[in-house]
Amino acid sequence: MQYEVTATRRRPKTFDELAGQEFVSATLTSSLESGRIAHAYLFSGPRGCGKTSAARILARSLNCEKGPTAKPCGVCGSCQEIGRGASMDVIEIDGASNTSVNDVRQIKDEVLFPPNSTRYKVYIIDEVHMLSNSAFNALLKTIEEPPPYIVFIFATTEIHKVPATIKSRCQQFAFRLIPIETIAEILKKICMEMDIEVEDEALFWIARESTGSLRDAYTLFDQVVSFSDGRISASVIKEKLGLVGVDSLNALSIACVENDIAKAFGVIHERLEAGVSIEQFTIDLAGFYHSLLLIKAGITKESLLQNSLERFPEKVLETLNGSQIERALELLLELYRNIRYSLSPRFELESVVSKLCMLDKWVSPLELRATIAQVRSALTASTSVQAPTQQKAASSAVEENSLSAGFKRYIANRSPQQEQTIHPDVERVVRVFRGTIVE
Numbered sequence: 001m002q003y004e005v006t007a008t009r010r011r012p013k014t015f016d017e018l019a020g021q022e023f024v025s026a027t028l029t030s031s032l033e034s035g036r037i038a039h040a041y042l043f044s045g046p047r048g049c050g051k052t053s054a055a056r057i058l059a060r061s062l063n064c065e066k067g068p069t070a071k072p073c074g075v076c077g078s079c080q081e082i083g084r085g086a087s088m089d090v091i092e093i094d095g096a097s098n099t100s101v102n103d104v105r106q107i108k109d110e111v112l113f114p115p116n117s118t119r120y121k122v123y124i125i126d127e128v129h130m131l132s133n134s135a136f137n138a139l140l141k142t143i144e145e146p147p148p149y150i151v152f153i154f155a156t157t158e159i160h161k162v163p164a165t166i167k168s169r170c171q172q173f174a175f176r177l178i179p180i181e182t183i184a185e186i187l188k189k190i191c192m193e194m195d196i197e198v199e200d201e202a203l204f205w206i207a208r209e210s211t212g213s214l215r216d217a218y219t220l221f222d223q224v225v226s227f228s229d230g231r232i233s234a235s236v237i238k239e240k241l242g243l244v245g246v247d248s249l250n251a252l253s254i255a256c257v258e259n260d261i262a263k264a265f266g267v268i269h270e271r272l273e274a275g276v277s278i279e280q281f282t283i284d285l286a287g288f289y290h291s292l293l294l295i296k297a298g299i300t301k302e303s304l305l306q307n308s309l310e311r312f313p314e315k316v317l318e319t320l321n322g323s324q325i326e327r328a329l330e331l332l333l334e335l336y337r338n339i340r341y342s343l344s345p346r347f348e349l350e351s352v353v354s355k356l357c358m359l360d361k362w363v364s365p366l367e368l369r370a371t372i373a374q375v376r377s378a379l380t381a382s383t384s385v386q387a388p389t390q391q392k393a394a395s396s397a398v399e400e401n402s403l404s405a406g407f408k409r410y411i412a413n414r415s416p417q418q419e420q421t422i423h424p425d426v427e428r429v430v431r432v433f434r435g436t437i438v439e
């Protein structure tokens with residue numbers, strides 16, 4: 001049997017099989033069932049999420065010998081021809097390479113002839129936003145009043161480039177990105193059909209990398225199957241495609257909270273030796289801290305965390321607070337921007353990781369401000385006990401001065417007990433903050 005790529009083999013043949021586009025399927029099904037067939041449809045949405053497939057299903061639905069029906073039979077002559085792309089009455093045009101007004105004129109001439117052997121003559125124009133302005137204008141009249149046997153289906157990834165005059169003459173359908181869980185489920189089903197053993201982590205990784213495009217997921221899946229020898233495991237994917245696994249990221253982040261720079265550098269060295277690029281390492285590390293931040297915000301959904309909750313290190317989550325993790329993410333995003341211009345990307349990476357090793361001591365400006373405010377109010381309170389007349393001064397400028405005076409007095413008069421309760425560091429912070437050296 002001839003080898004067929006998964007994307008072709010799994011191309012949906014009915015609306016039920018169209019993954020992740022329930023709204024589109026339901027609307028098209030009900031309009032077909034009630035016989036309300038439009039002259040022109042406009043399918044918009046990201047690449048690889050089923051627009052062309054939906055257009056072909058619609059063409060089949062319209063031209064099936066048992067139709068028009070929302071459930072084309074798939075076995076009649078017409079269905080088979082459309083499936084093979086051999087139907088004379090379903091014309092697929094790539095908008096990207098037929099952009100001129102002459103191409104559209106040809107369509108205008110052709111629509112005058114009724115379909116050869118079926119009910120409708122269907123024009124599927126892909127990437128319709130690539131048509132020139134004059135081509136759009138030439139098309140306008142035809143879409144508005146086509147012969148009753150003509151149906152146009154336009155598909156585009158860039159809806160904002162389609163003129164409003166065209167949009168308003170079409171029934172519009174917005175296709176969505178397909179959720180990671182849905183993609184992982186579909187891949188799992190395929191593995192079962194192909195009798196391939198697979199790890200969930202590997203499936204999630206493929207689903208995540210495809211960023212909502214089923215076609216991308218199929219392509220990546222085919223690639224992974226080709227080197228997997230009947231068993232798809234996350235570790236093989238990592239090794240063959242030069243990725244950083246969650247284990248390495250865990251090890252690195254734990255080394256960081258333990259302030260163990262040597263160990264953290266060891267992890268970096270090991271991964272880079274294994275062929276992971278510094279750019280990839282940074283992307284994965286940033287993704288990892290992003291997930292930690294989401295966990296801190298109380299998010300547990302696997303598709304958002306890009307891994308199951310248990311896979312993230314408890315120790316790191318306990319040691320670092322939200323703003324420290326945010327800081328880590330900030331450093332890594334900056335690193336990613338910097339490495340392409342850097343003299344030594346590896347040094348940049350190591351420098352950021354050494355900063356990550358001190359992360360547990362990092363205090364955000366907001367926290368610092370809150371602490372200073374606390375100290376300030378504590379000092380003002382002590383002033384009011386010792387100098388009640390000064391406390392009465394209403395304006396804030398006077399208050400500032402009184403604080404400064406109060407602070408001086410506090411330093412001079414404090415009891416040994418007070419000396420212990422306020423840490424010398426805090427005093428220093430207050431001095432720097434106020435620009436006052438109290439001596």
Ligand SMILES: [Zn+2]
Binds near residue numbers: 077080
């Ligand atoms: Zn049929």
